Amino acid sequence: MRMAKITLSNLAHAYHPNPASEDDYALKQTSHVWEDGKAYALLGPSGCGKTTLLNIISGLITPSQGRVFFDDDDVTSIPTAQRNIAQVFQFPVVYDTMTVRENLAFALRNRGMDKAGISRRVDIIAVMLGLEETLDCKARALSADAKQKISLGRGLVREDVNAILFDEPLTVIDPAMKLELRIQLKSLHNELGHTMIYVTHDQTEALSFADEVVVMDKGRVLQTGTPEALFEAPAHTFVGHFIGSPGMNVLDVTVDGSRAYLDGNLIKLGHHYGTPAGKVQIGIRPEHISLNATNGLPAQILRVEDVGRHKIVRAQAMGQTLNLIASNQTTINTGMASLGFERGKISVFVDGWRFSPSHGQEGAM
Amino acid sequence: MEKTVNQRAWLLVLPVFLLVAFSAVIPLMTVVNYSVQDTFGNNKFFWAGLEWFSELLHSERLWSAFGRQIAFSAIILALEVPLGVFVALNMPKKGIWASVCLVLMALPLLIPWNVVGTIWQIFSRVDIGLLGHTLAAMGIDYNYTRDPLAAWTTLVVMDVWHWTSLIALLSYAGLQSIPQAYYQAAKIDQASRLDVFRFIELPKMQGVLMIAILIRFMDSFMIYxxxxxxxxGGPGNSTTFLSIDLVKMALGQFDLGPAAAFSLMYFLVVMLVSWVFYTVMTNMEKADTFHG
Amino acid sequence: MLELIGVSKKIAGITQFHKTDLAFERGTMNVLLGATLAGKTSLMRLMAGLDKPTTGKVLWQGKDVTGVRVQKRNIAMVYQQFINYPAFSVYENIASPLRLQGKSKSEIDHAVRETAEMLKLTAQLDAKPLSLSGGQQQRCALARALVKGAGLVLLDEPLANLDYKLREELRAEIPKIFEASGSIFVYATTEAEEALLLGGNTATLWEGKITQFGPTHAVYRQPLNITTARIFSNPPLNTLPVTKAGACLQFAGDQQIPCLSPTPNGQYTLGFRSHHLQLKSNKEARLAFKCRVDICEITGADTLLHLRFGDQHWTSLLEGVHPYTQQEELNLYVDPSHFYLFDAQGDLCAQPRAA
Structure with a gap:
């Protein structure tokens, strides 16, 4: 099995020639190494540049600047067909007039694989995806779910691919089927060990699929990390907000050493931060706030939403809104409450970016 | 999606119903009436039964006109469809040139039939026509009033010039509806240009192409x-197609009975072929939408 | 009040919706929860008067409105697709239903600004819908539906086409908007969590039938049959076929648990939700299941384990990060007070004691 480490070096892309300002770039300058055999997700809202980045890797877009390497080979100007990658698109792309078998075999046939080899690979993939029953049906006669499975299969059928790229592959899938396909994909990754890059706006899909998630916004890569790292130590307020449901609460404060003040109310921090200048904020996950703390932050509870396994509490403190998660065994009344923040779980942000404590108790971002 | 059943809708359809009755059904009935009667003038008619029909079915004149008609439709379809698709494949997909191409392509379609005929009649004349004169000057023996082959060539070239645009435009519309992802997937699969055409473009154009072929068939089959x-219709009878023959019969010789029988059979043939097309097309769509 | 009495719908001999009685009170939020093609849209179209029912009547404030055209009834509808007038500004889009009602200029201006404020569109009032983000476009469509002051507002999966995060934001806002409007809201969704967040009442739908209708949290906690429990569980409901013999439920050959419910002996299905299958239980009354890990999905906040118990596929939703590897075997616990017991017909015979 031949696979490769993919290196992006000083990459940037603008769709219009002669970009004047940074805003003209759909993808702002970035460097990244995609390790061989790992599962990655590119996560961000619509228009954040994640599909642009994916298409640069697959070679469908030539970047305005920077180089793309597969192992040590510079492939920046090598066309898609020669890059040996597979891609699965948002909408099922199947060859309507071919049977499912022919669809799966197509890419192999074009690469001159022998008949026996093709039929062996096709059978393996068909069994993995549960397509063996329909192998001899015309692709056009199948449902959208089945067609997308064929697209997945066409991506997986080649053993020698450098990487398999997924561009929001579950968009057209019925919600009930989504979970099933998601697990299938994950177990396929465990089984086959291909490098996979998965583009999505859905945090659940991204976090549950990937070993490492790349969070993007407005053409910029904000953070790359494991789901746990993104959750525990977001590098930017956007990441804090985007990951988690509801996202991280971000509050405007002033910080002095290990104390933060929200309109004069003291919030104790877990570390020393000195006196940072600029726009200072603290971030705290809804999971890490408790109700009824002694000497906590006085807050008004506006609504309580019971979502089954826990309750989401919407509160307001000093004019800033807060969400917190409480066990569904507790009874919560609207009105005044005193909120306690779990000290060690508080993040400090300056001008949007994570700010490290001054004594180095906490690792760098 | 189903709409609310509303009986008042019939009222709104009624005017069209009456219009169609007056413009199509009633004239058709007079034709039916003529086709089963004979006359010796003075507006006196005699019952002739199916005599005209059987006479026509045994008339060599009709069969040879029918043969010429089929040949003409077949030739122009065989030329226009591949040519139209080829043009569509090579038209720019977006930008200013796409619009320019579209306008240029649409131009021949805007010219009335008789004007097209006149243009080509003059264009091909050996004495004053640009084409005819040039060919003659090059030493090619070309004269559409004398040589059946030249006459056919002129008509076929003219029809191809006039109508290839229609096929090209319809195919172009079909091509434009193919998402970019298909082409990208084909690149990744290392599909050849021919594969892209066979497995992506042709299947996606199938629907519009069927419509284009149907329209072109009906039109060319009724060319007059x-x-x-x-x-x-000359030289001789070499370009006397069904409709020309019909007009000769009905107006030239004033054989109303046979002409009426002729038109009915003509009508039935066109309908039959269209029905076959329609059935094939809807069946294809069913195969497409089955299972969603 | 909107009432459906014995309403059913057939199209070309195929039943789209089985005979149904349903009543929505004034000022209530009503969720239609079910998978794609469960009949949510068919039912909404009947309520709106876009389709005429094959049998039965639709009553609005006690008056029979069956077959009355949608244009003549005061109804607002929002679809999954973002439907706005592309040539109009957001202001004009929101104003359009009021102009049709012939309201005065100042009235319109007041209503438009108020609604735009509520939906956070004030800054976009002069923009054309297509220049906006998906979330803003759908807000605009929502504003147009709300400004009408319609007695019945139908929302057909309005958030399905939005990004995850935007969906979350609007999901939190819709209940507030609803409370301010005083209309009957009918909201179709495929997601259990959405129904829970919206609250109000929920009707669960399955293959053109309403399997249960009642206050959302009651339907969630006391599903009357296994179909409702399945529709209202995400991740999917864990089930286990059991045999009742005396005061015991037997399963997987030789294992058994005590069961005190006075149901007769026979075949039953045990059901419980994935967040009740936990690594440890602090209560005495707990049951251990030795499961094998298929897949472990970690989202940072939670871990979703896909498991196998015998030939059953189960899921367990755990708080925090628990990196288990494939094929690993581990004991998971359920407090029996979270068990639902369904009989062979799928009807509930014993329900959890605690919530």
């Missing part, structure tokens, strides 16, 4: 104006 203007 252009051969009438250019060749008048």
């Amino acid at each position: 104006t252009e051969p009438f203007v250019i060749t008048g």
Whole structure:
């Protein structure tokens, strides 16, 4: 099995020639190494540049600047067909007039694989995806779910691919089927060990699929990390907000050493931060706030939403809104409450970016 | 999606119903009436039964006109469809040139039939026509009023010039509806240009192409104006197509009975072929939408 | 009040919706929860008067409105697709239903600004819908539906086409908007969590039938049959076929648990939700299941384990990060007070004691 480490070096892309300002770039300058055999997700809202980045890797877009390497080979100007990658698109792309078998075999046939080899690979993939029953049906006669499975299969059928790229592959899938396909994909990754890059706006899909998630916004890569790292130590307020449901609460404060003040109310921090200048904020996950703390932050509870396994509490403190998660065994009344923040779980942000404590108790971002 | 059943809708359809009755059904009935009667003038008619039909079915004149008609439709379809698709494949997909191409392509379609006929009639004349004169000057023996082959060539070239645009435009519309992802997937699969055409473009154009072929078939099968203007059905009977023959019979010889029987059979043939097309097309769509 | 009495719908001999009685009170939020093609849209179209029912009547404030055209009834509808007038500004889009009602200029201006404020569109009032983000476009469509002051507002999966995060934001806002409007809201969704967040009442739908209708949290906690429990569980409901013999439920050959419910002996299905299958239980009354890990999905906040118990596929939703590897075997616990017991017909015979 031949696979490769993919290196992006000083990459940037603008769709219009002669970009004047940074805003003209759909993808702002970035460097990244995609390790061989790992599962990655590119996560961000619509228009954040994640599909642009994916298409640069697959070679469908030539970047305005920077180089793309597969192992040590510079492939920046090598066309898609020669890059040996597979891609699965948002909408099922199947060859309507071919049977499912022919669809799966197509890419192999074009690469001159022998008949026996093709039929062996096709059978393996068909069994993995549960397509063996329909192998001899015309692709056009199948449902959208089945067609997308064929697209997945066409991506997986080649053993020698450098990487398999997924561009929001579950968009057209019925919600009930989504979970099933998601697990299938994950177990396929465990089984086959291909490098996979998965583009999505859905945090659940991204976090549950990937070993490492790349969070993007407005053409910029904000953070790359494991789901746990993104959750525990977001590098930017956007990441804090985007990951988690509801996202991280971000509050405007002033910080002095290990104390933060929200309109004069003291919030104790877990570390020393000195006196940072600029726009200072603290971030705290809804999971890490408790109700009824002694000497906590006085807050008004506006609504309580019971979502089954826990309750989401919407509160307001000093004019800033807060969400917190409480066990569904507790009874919560609207009105005044005193909120306690779990000290060690508080993040400090300056001008949007994570700010490290001054004594180095906490690792760098 | 189903709509609310509303009986008042019938009221709104009624005017069209009456219009169709007056413009199509009633004239058709008079034709049916003529087709089963004979007359010796003085507006006196006699019952002739199916005599005209059987006479026509045994008439060599009709069969040879029918043969010429089939040949003409077949030739122009065989030329226009591949040519139209080829043009569509090579048209720019977006930008200013796409619009320019579209306008240029649409131009021939805007010219009335008899004007097209006249243009080509003059264009191909050996004495004053640009094409005819040039060919003659090059030493090619070309004269559509004398040589059946030249007459056919002129008519076929004219029809191809006039109508290839239609096929090209319809195919172009079909091509435009193919998402970019298909082409990208094909690149990744290392598909050849021919594969892309066979497995992506052709299947996606299938629907519009069927419509284009149907329209072109019906139109060419009923062609009248252009051969009438250019060749008048000649030389000899070599370009006397069904409709020209029909007009000769009905107006030239005033054989109302046979002409009426002729038109009915003509009508039935066109309908039959269209029905076959329609059935094939809807069946294809069913195969497409089955299972969603 | 909107009432459906014995309403059913057939199209070309195929039943789209089985005979149903349903009543929505004034000022209530009503969720239609079910998978794609469960009949949510068919039912909404009947309520709106876009389709005429094959049998039965639709009553609005006690008056029979069956077959009355949608244009003549004061109804607002929002679809999954973002439907706005592309040539109009957001202001004009929101104003359009009021102009049709012939309201005065100042009235319109007041209503438009108020609604735009509520939906956070004030800054976009002069923009054309297509220049906006998906979330803003759908807000605009929502504003147009709300400004009408319609007695019945139908929302057909309005958030399905939005990004995850935007969906979350609007999901939190819709209940507030609803409370301010005083209309009957009918909201179709495929997601259990959405129904829970919206609250109000929920009707669960399955293959053109309403399997249960009642206050959302009651339907969630006391599903009357296994179909409702399945529709209202995400991740999917864990089930286990059991045999009742005396005061015991037997399963997987030789294992058994005590069961005190006075149901007769026979075949039953045990059901419980994935967040009740936990690594440890602090209560005495707990049951251990030795499961094998298929897949472990970690989202940072939670871990979703896909498991196998015998030939059953189960899921367990755990708080925090628990990196288990494939094929690993581990004991998971359920407090029996979270068990639902369904009989062979799928009807509930014993329900959890605690919530």
